[in-house]
Amino acid sequence: MTPLDLLDLDSLLDDEERQIRDVARQLVADRVRPHVADWYEEGRVPARELAREFGKLGLLGMHLTGYGCAGSSAVAYGLACLELEAADSGVRSLVSVQGSLAMYAIWRYGSEEQKQRWLPALAAGEAIGCFGLTEPDHGSDPASMATRARRDGDDWVLHGGKMWITNAPVADVAVIWARADEGVRGFAVPMDTPGVSVREIRRKLSLRASATGEITLDEVRLPAAARLPEAVGLKAPLSCLTEARHGIVWGALGAARDCLETTLAYATTRTQFGRPLAGFQLTQAKLADMAVEWQKGYLLALRLGRLADAGRLRPEQVSVGKLNNVREALDIARQCRTILGANGISGEYPVLRHANNLESVLTYEGTSEIHQLVIGQRLTGLSAFA
Template sequence: MSTVPDLLDFDGLLDDAEREVRTRVRAFVDERVKPSIADWYDRAHFPVELVPELAALGLLGMHLSGYGCPGRSAVEYGLAAMELEAGDSGLRTFVSVQGSLAMSAIHKHGSEEQKQRWLPSMARGEAIGCFGLTEPNSGSDPASMTTFARRDGDDWVLNGAKRWIGLASIADVAVIWAQTDEGVRGFLVPTDTPGFTATPIAPKMSMRASIQCDIALSDVRIPADAQLPEARGLRAPFSCLNEARYGIGWGVIGAARDSYETALAYAGQRMQFNQPIASFQLTQSKLVDMALEIEKAQLVALRLGRLKDAGRLAPHQISVAKLSNTRAAIAVAREARTILGGNGVSAEYSPMRHAANLESVRTYEGTDEIHTLVLGAHLTGIPAFRSVTEGEKR
């Protein structure tokens, strides 16, 4: 009985280098993550001890070039994200926050000195970054952020608060987005700067093997050269968010696939009425539906990856994958849980953990509603939400 669904020969669409990345990361997840993830999730423990291994695999800033970054393709990065999330969304989130958000912000918008200072050590896993955009009262509408940076002589002084910031309590540097007299700007804030406080959010019902924090900024004084010189307006953080959203479009497929594989293996072994439940028509119907959704999601993600590698990926296309693939992954995880019956609520099996994690994934980097409106605006030419603010114009 096949475990990994490949009804359409998806493997045949990949080249040798892409398959090698996928195989290598899948082996790491099988050996180093899956045996322990139930315990980590139960204890709300993020395995920071794996960071050097993730760096050695070339997964930190994987799709960035120069400054010690691996410089791999968008498709290779996507396949790696898929395999990491087959272990747990928290692991893929770490790689996403580190590479697609914090490192990407520095790579896209930083000065040469900032790039030289931070990117090589972050690629090696010796420094960890976080990305502070969301606030307690500013999520889908970041233009309403109230964190403010004011000039004081040659320095900047930051005051405000951020919420749901991944990795902040273990980070060495925070990319903080703040209003200024000249619009939204980005700043690199070493986390040992006086006035910077990161507090992990607990308890959580989702993403338990991951770190999300509240950040308090109280008269945080940083030098003028801490500003990201090329970051002007909200388009700057949005460009980083699109990198993360692209990875999510791939990553959620891993959670769906692991849920499917778990359900398929269980159905082949679980005996009821003197036969395995895999022999029942209703069970087979569920398995087929799950496999079809995974196949479709893979094709969507691969198309985006090819477009990205060709330099032709548009933001609304990223919304297609983030919205559609995350919806599909949640449906697969929930359906897989039903095949497990009562055993599905046990930590021994992954689908319920994946389903809980995916509720967070569908919210961060743009909720279902926001991506629906992005696509609605693209289809109709009529924005149904405030899409351009004065802060973005500046």
């Protein structure tokens, strides 16, 4: 048991869950940790190379079944997300967007032809997917999306744009959501389709070890077979977000744990005024409060994972997890930075990198305010969105 596992939470996992967690942790230690600080500083990530590595271990779409997917439990998927984000939120985002957004959308709403075409390659990391919902002028309000899909004979024609799309600069396929006369519809769009263009978003101060882009759709003509036949209405993309948010609930804990472990090691070896920093009451109070919040977040994530595996997880429950765990993880990262002092802003330590990343995680796939309103609607029966 590690010092952070105050409540012996590891005993709540079964052997398979621990094994999957340990495999993900070792992969991160070997393949990501030695390089991620440089990737972050340089604003790049070897996404295709990482995708193939993750695919070999079955981490892509791992909670889905068939088509080359591992069919793991929701808890095992969450534990993998935790280990990935303990290295960097951008690396976990690569896996989340691939598996819980692009792959899940095709797996849940696609035709058999679409599943056969895309899922095995995506699961193996031989292809990369992205998920186009957010737009330049429509983030928290996807119901107001401006991207349009119109019928033209047997074809569909898409026109519009998507913004802040993880994996877009390296993607082979995009799941694009657009408004048609019949309502919101989803499409599996090969990125080499005429009329599709991508601009990589540079000069980010957060999630720098992640490929982010803007997708422009200029009268993109698609065959009828490109439409996801089971995706009808806005509930379809929102259900994909619920899948991805579950991974975020776990992933944020990874960033927080890495900050805590780094800070514990630093505080017990850094000497000031004749004793280690960890020997001062104020430092111990900070560490104690952070460790308690981490344990509470882990229990929350585990509860949501068990509900997901039982088929009983509701969207507002995921909102509770994302609201709490990302908010607390960010607070932990900021507090850890204070203990490290000036060293806390150095790239030699991961703490401020995690804090910067968590600023984005706090906002994407539902801001804290949106999740508060989701929970508020459940509590009161009244919608405050309109």
